[in-house]
Amino acid sequence: KNEVEQSPQNLTAQEGEFITINCSYSVGISALHWLQQHPGGGIVSLFMLSSGKKKHGRLIATINIQEKHSSLHITASHPRDSAVYICAVDLDQFYFGTGTSLTVIP
Amino acid sequence: NAGVMQNPRHLVRRRGQEARLRCSPMKGHSHVYWYRQLPEEGLKFMVYLQKENIIDESGMPKERFSAEFPKEGPSILRIQQVVRGDSAAYFCASSPQSQKNEQFFGPGTRLTVL
Secondary structure, eight states: OOSEEEEOSEEEEETTOOEEEEEEESSOOSEEEEEEEOTTOOEEEEEEESSEEEEETTEEEEEETTTTEEEEEESSOOGGGOEEEEEEEESSSEEEOOOEEEEEEO | OOOOEEEOSEEEEOTTOOEEEEEEOOTTEEEEEEEEEOTTSOEEEEEEEETTEEEEOTTSOSSSEEEEOOSSSOEEEEEOSOOGGGOEEEEEEEEETTOTTOOEEOOOEEEEEO
16 A cells, blocks of 8 residues: 555656646645655755645645645756656655656757 | 765675665754665655664664664664665655754665675
8 A cells, every 4th residue: 555646657748848746645644745866866855845835946836635635846847857756745754656757858 | 064975875785795874964963764765666764763762663674674873973774684685775864853854865875786
């Protein structure tokens, strides 16, 4: 049983497209995180959310606590956005989604 | 202001050897978390430590794996008698004393067991 489900698993987009990655979770949480893992393997924390919406540059993250759902949006996508995006929920520990592999083609 | 440091970045061991992975948290952080990412799988929590204390080790395999975070020095994840299935990327994260939720990740150690 996965506490966190992400979709899609793989996503290919043309440069400039608007991208949405979805995350659903099955339990009550204190916070949800979006992480970015680059091809080199390093992990960067993008957002920590407990309600509403956050924006950082071209990245927007939203969360609906009632529906247990979060989305990560990328506007005006660029090839450097190519990475794996991972959703994680914070219960007593972190539970991770399996990630969405994004490839942005020039 | 250095981030979370992990070393080595790459580690190759033969079956039966020991692997020691080190994690130096960000300055001022006293909480350390270890995660494992198996090939083609997602990240999985292993253990959560504070200085000189193991807080939660529910994600640690029962045998061969141990972790410590001494009063001085880095946190160490130790794997004894490694097997091929231990080959994975091991990530460490740290958080400030009062903010368990906000974690900063290290670059990871890629362990390959031959």
